[in-house]
Amino acid sequence: MLAALLYGKEDLRLENIASPIPGVGEVVIKVGIATTCGTDLKVWRRGGHARMLKPPTLFGHEVVGEIMSLGEGVTNWKIGDRVVANNSAPCMNCFFCRRQEYSLCPNLTFNNGTFAEYLKIPAPIVQHNLLLVPAELPNALAAMTEPLACVLHGVACSNVCPKDRVVVIGDGAIGLMFVAVLVHQLAAEVLLFGGHEGRLYLGEQLGASRTFNYHHLTDVPAVVRELTDGWGADIVIEATGVPAVWETAIACGRPGATINLFGGCPRETTITVSTEQLHYNQLTLKGVFHNTPTYVRDALSLLATRTIPFELLISDRRPLSELEQALQDMKHRKAIKVAIEPGLKS
Numbered sequence: 001m002l003a004a005l006l007y008g009k010e011d012l013r014l015e016n017i018a019s020p021i022p023g024v025g026e027v028v029i030k031v032g033i034a035t036t037c038g039t040d041l042k043v044w045r046r047g048g049h050a051r052m053l054k055p056p057t058l059f060g061h062e063v064v065g066e067i068m069s070l071g072e073g074v075t076n077w078k079i080g081d082r083v084v085a086n087n088s089a090p091c092m093n094c095f096f097c098r099r100q101e102y103s104l105c106p107n108l109t110f111n112n113g114t115f116a117e118y119l120k121i122p123a124p125i126v127q128h129n130l131l132l133v134p135a136e137l138p139n140a141l142a143a144m145t146e147p148l149a150c151v152l153h154g155v156a157c158s159n160v161c162p163k164d165r166v167v168v169i170g171d172g173a174i175g176l177m178f179v180a181v182l183v184h185q186l187a188a189e190v191l192l193f194g195g196h197e198g199r200l201y202l203g204e205q206l207g208a209s210r211t212f213n214y215h216h217l218t219d220v221p222a223v224v225r226e227l228t229d230g231w232g233a234d235i236v237i238e239a240t241g242v243p244a245v246w247e248t249a250i251a252c253g254r255p256g257a258t259i260n261l262f263g264g265c266p267r268e269t270t271i272t273v274s275t276e277q278l279h280y281n282q283l284t285l286k287g288v289f290h291n292t293p294t295y296v297r298d299a300l301s302l303l304a305t306r307t308i309p310f311e312l313l314i315s316d317r318r319p320l321s322e323l324e325q326a327l328q329d330m331k332h333r334k335a336i337k338v339a340i341e342p343g344l345k346s
Helices: 037-048 123-130 145-156 175-188 197-205 220-226 245-249 276-278 294-304 320-331
Strands: 002-008 010-014 025-036 063-068 081-086 118-121 130-131 164-169 189-194 210-213 233-238 253-263 283-285 316-317 338-342
Touching: 002 320, 010 320, 025 081, 025 175, 037 233, 037 320, 063 118, 123 130, 130 164, 130 294, 145 175, 145 294, 145 338, 164 175, 164 245, 189 197, 197 210, 210 283, 220 245, 320 338
Parallel strands: 164 189, 164 233, 189 210, 233 253, 253 283, 316 338
Antiparallel strands: 002 010, 025 063, 025 118, 025 338, 063 081, 081 130
């Protein structure tokens, strides 16, 4: 089969490799659509990921497809089922899993390789995070289950109350998903800061009350204070993964604010935090990583309602042979998410 393998920084190669064969408890799916993600872009540019993969490796993690073969012991699925496979599953037995803190599980089973014609799903994911796609839900939307699950997890950890004034920093797919969920599910007033006019316009379509291009601003926290009676935002969500922006996000919060440092920064980077501000303003700083089985199910259910136009985030559809061009388009901010279809002819 044809598959994309990551060998290092911006070193992505399409190769013909053996098609996978399912082992005990596993299934193999024929990939219908694999959507690109900001994490894919970061991994491609950085040449790896601290938790999820190390090159050389199969690449990609958002997918919808049809089951093609079943491993021994798989009885609750059948060939032809259209499914979403999350890219991980917790062990369900460790210290953290027993406390339902599944994203902290040190034994998370990660799965990469969605940018391929076929994908093997490990047994823990089959058991805990493989879901049947509703018949009316298009593949491109269903494939967004994993990032939306991460966003739902992030929102749940952010202490948001209805009518809160929320600042979202970052106009990539994750930041835009945050805007949509905060507005449509929690009736929050969202101020979106980003660097691309087209994406900021999408933010308005998804419900942001105001949008700002930070390229045109000299002091983002000052703008936030000006719009919030001089105090700052109730909640701030950082969705860029840039250490300097983490510091900006902290400066945007009011006393008592929750700052969700959601965007994953490069390994071994650090930030500086004012101890006076943290202590006397009683700030809550939270790092939120990944998703849990509950949020995976909630995400697919939300997508199936079609109440939020998440299809706006799909910039293009391309065959597998044009994956690198899709990543280049994302790098140069010409695309938000690209639906990669292995069966599409170039």
